[in-house]
Amino acid sequence: MSFDEIYNITLMQGFAGLSLFAVLLLMGLGLAIIFGQMGVINMAHGEFMTIGAYTIFLLSTLTESYAPGLMQAYFPFAIVCAFIVAFIFGWLAEWALIRHLYKRPLDTLLATWGLSLAMQQAFRTLIGPKEVSPTLPDWLMGSWEVTEGLDIPINGMFVLALTLLVTGGVLLALYKSRWGLRVRATVANRAMANATGINTTRTDRVTFAIGCGIAGVAGAAFTTIGSTGPTSGSLYIVDAFLVVTFGGAASLWGTVVSAFGIAQTQSISEFFLSGSMAKVLTLLLIVTILMLRPQGLFASKVRR
């Protein structure tokens, strides 16, 4: 291999890593705000991603059979639907299950894990065990040839742009909106936030639903790079937890940086080593860094 080829391969693998980064970041973002706000470790987060992916598939199938003319335009609309559907299911899950378990962290872990299994079985029964792929619009296909031998896939760029948009939106909402203020006050001191007039119960429900909605968008992004099956989400859940722990549970910037680091390490080493060796390498790096910085990459600096 000449130097040019290695250079191009590294760039392309790096870009493949960016697609993984996008999905991990969207998953991690939802997990981080849910964990930060109410201390719930949501084991069913992957299934909310799957819901988002199935929503895209459903809308693609519907569009194909009833309005084939709209095939080029349905996708952005479907992403919004993926968010809304996952949001609604998240809302219901919080209302029916999670709010009864807030003071029992271990029980939420088990309950959400059970919810995850139940949802996987529901997908299998209602939609089918086979993996499905939505028909993507033509403008998402193909690749952009930057120079000879260097191809950047368009769907990858689309997913990346979508992720940056959603992440920016979430950060903006957290730091500029009334909802964000409620969330940050509740995270800082729940009882006191309630005593300044904030309805913390409702804030919890909205936050949980928004976290799930973001997972739905992650699912939408996922459909452009892989096919969706009942267990697609659960494949990402462990990595998403790694992202949150590694980044520092209270810091969203940490989540961004750690998603990037993990995805890139994983993707670039995957090309040169086998898949499982790449995983070992990533995990070793994370464990070493966490031993040196137990609070994660970023921790906020204030006196308490």
Add this chain to the structure above:
Amino acid sequence: MLKVSNLVVNYGQSEALHGISFAAQRNEAVAIMGRNGMGKTTLFKSLMGVLPLRSGSVEVDGVEVGKDESYRRVAKGIAYVPQGRMIFPTLTVQENIETGLENARVKKVPEEIYALFPVLWDMRRRKGGNLSGGQQQQLAIARALVTEPKVLLLDEPTEGIQPSIIKDIAKALNEIRKIRQITIVVSEQVLSFAMDVADRLFVIEGGRLVHESARADTDEAHIKQFLSV
């Protein structure tokens, strides 16, 4: 304005408050004096809904609030400045005050708050956690005041604060009363502060109110006896 009757509060099986009753008028300030562990903070937490009542009632302006969650009590006109200030350390000073604007129509900090506590205007972009104790106390009062309360509860506002700032806080509380005509209930161990602020003094001991006197005929030596260990 505030009417508390037969308030009983339990921690598990042990009863901490054994039937507390008192009332405070509009534009009146009341001090609850007592040593550590006598039930001051328990009383305030139960008035605010942070701790549940076993029995008894709390009325604000004729409306019963004893069963409400804290945030509903805020909407009905109680505001709370807790012991140890409990400002949100990760939020800026301005955001800290804005958390109190939940029921306000305009979500903007009113100018009179900064006029009352000019130091908060200078510090408005700093993180609340990086303020000094006295500044945090002013911030906690400001956060409570923007909820437009009818009754303001302050739990040991002078704890751990240097004497010159204690005077400022007393001045600010008297100022607030003059402008807003609200009811103030303050718990204290420092008698001089209570005498500066309150019209009536109660002494709490072992979860019961054991003494009551108006400021004019308060026998300071007698109250000091209750406060000494």
